[in-house]
Amino acid sequence: MIQYLFLYIMTCPFYSLQWNCNRIIMTNETGVITTVEKKHEKSNPGVQCEEWMIQGKVGTTITIKFLFFDTEFGYESFFVFDGNSSTSKLVLSMSGRHRDVSITSSKNQIYLYFYTESSKSSFLLVYSINSCPNNCSDSGICSNGKCNCKENQIGASCEFNYCPNNCSILGGNKCDQDLKSCVCGNDFFGESCSIPYKFNNGLNSWYTVSSKLTVFTARSSHVAVFISNCLIIHG
Numbered sequence: 001m002i003q004y005l006f007l008y009i010m011t012c013p014f015y016s017l018q019w020n021c022n023r024i025i026m027t028n029e030t031g032v033i034t035t036v037e038k039k040h041e042k043s044n045p046g047v048q049c050e051e052w053m054i055q056g057k058v059g060t061t062i063t064i065k066f067l068f069f070d071t072e073f074g075y076e077s078f079f080v081f082d083g084n085s086s087t088s089k090l091v092l093s094m095s096g097r098h099r100d101v102s103i104t105s106s107k108n109q110i111y112l113y114f115y116t117e118s119s120k121s122s123f124l125l126v127y128s129i130n131s132c133p134n135n136c137s138d139s140g141i142c143s144n145g146k147c148n149c150k151e152n153q154i155g156a157s158c159e160f161n162y163c164p165n166n167c168s169i170l171g172g173n174k175c176d177q178d179l180k181s182c183v184c185g186n187d188f189f190g191e192s193c194s195i196p197y198k199f200n201n202g203l204n205s206w207y208t209v210s211s212k213l214t215v216f217t218a219r220s221s222h223v224a225v226f227i228s229n230c231l232i233i234h235g
Contacts, residue, residue: 021049021050021051021113022050022051023051023052023053024050024051024052024053025052025053025055026052026053026054026055026127027054027055027056028129029056029128029129030126030127030128030129031054031126031127032124032125032126032127033052033112033124033125033126033127034123034124034125035121035122035123035124048114048115048116048117048121049113049114049115049116050113050114051111051112051113051114052111052112052113053084053085053109053110053111053112054109054110054111054112054127054129055084055108055109056108056109056129056130057108057129057131058108059108059131060108060129060130060131061104061105061106061107061108061129061130061133061134061135062104062105062108062109062110062127062128062129062130063102063103063104063105063127063128063130063135064080064102064103064104064110064112064125064126064127065100065101065102065125065126065127066094066098066099066100066101066102066123066124066125067099067100067124067125067126068098068099068122068123068124069094069096069097069098069099069101069123069125070097070121070122070123071094071095071096071097071116071121071122071123072116072121073095073096073097074095075116075117076095076114076115076116076117076121077093077094077095077114077115077116078092078093078094078095078112078113078114078115078123079092079093079112079113079114079115080092080093080103080110080111080112081110081111081112081113082105082106082107082110083107083109083110083111084109084111085111086111086113088109088111091103091105104130104134104135108129110127130142131144131145132145132146132147132157133147133156133157134157134159135157136148136149136157136158137153137155137157137158137159139153139158139159140153140157140158152175154180160211162175162180162181162182163175163181163182163192164182164191164192164211165192165194167182167183167184167192167193168182168188168192168193168194172185172186173185173188173193189226191211222234
């Protein structure tokens with residue numbers, strides 16, 4: 001299990017001011033960041049620190065992935081901020097050993113800060129600047145600013161599975177690729193065909209009608225009737 005060290009008392013900006021760390025601005029669409037090898041030449045020769053600011057065009061987001069992260073716990077820390085400086089929102093802090101950690105920014109800039117008092121650090125991360133929303137939710141391919149979704153995925157960022165739970169594979173249910181939804185058999189209904197027509201349990205409970213359609217607006221004091229795969233709402 002990957003464990004994160006979340007620091008609620010943020011001391012990183014003081015390190016930056018005290019040792020005037022080298023700051024690198026990266027604008028390539030993809031790139032690699034790896035272990036800092038050069039030791040700092042200020043008053044404390046054992047201290048190393050490095051800053052990176054990855055910047056994309058307006059409207060893009062940035063995804064970083066640590067392929068490996070092997071540092072001495074407590075003596076080395078890596079901080080990720082959702083913005084262009086250490087005053088931006090802290091979204092990740094790590095120390096120790098981790099593998100395959102990914103995070104995506106909410107904007108077109110992400111700021112990275114690494115601090116170490118040890119020479120044992122070893123890490124490798126890759127980044128990509130995404131022109132598609134939410135990097136297509138890792139469920140599609142970004143092409144010319146538009147997500148080309150994988151099978152059964154739909155949405156501007158491929159965020160919805162239009163046949164959730166594989167339509168439950170019960171009672172003749174199937175996933176219709178043309179309708180992009182589950183087609184339920186005679187005995188079941190619901191977004192994933194998981195609710196039987198004849199059941200005594202589950203009354204006064206909430207069920208998902210659709211997680212991907214935008215036709216449902218907030219309302220109250222209304223009446224809804226489900227008849228033959230059709231939902232009729234009044235009020």
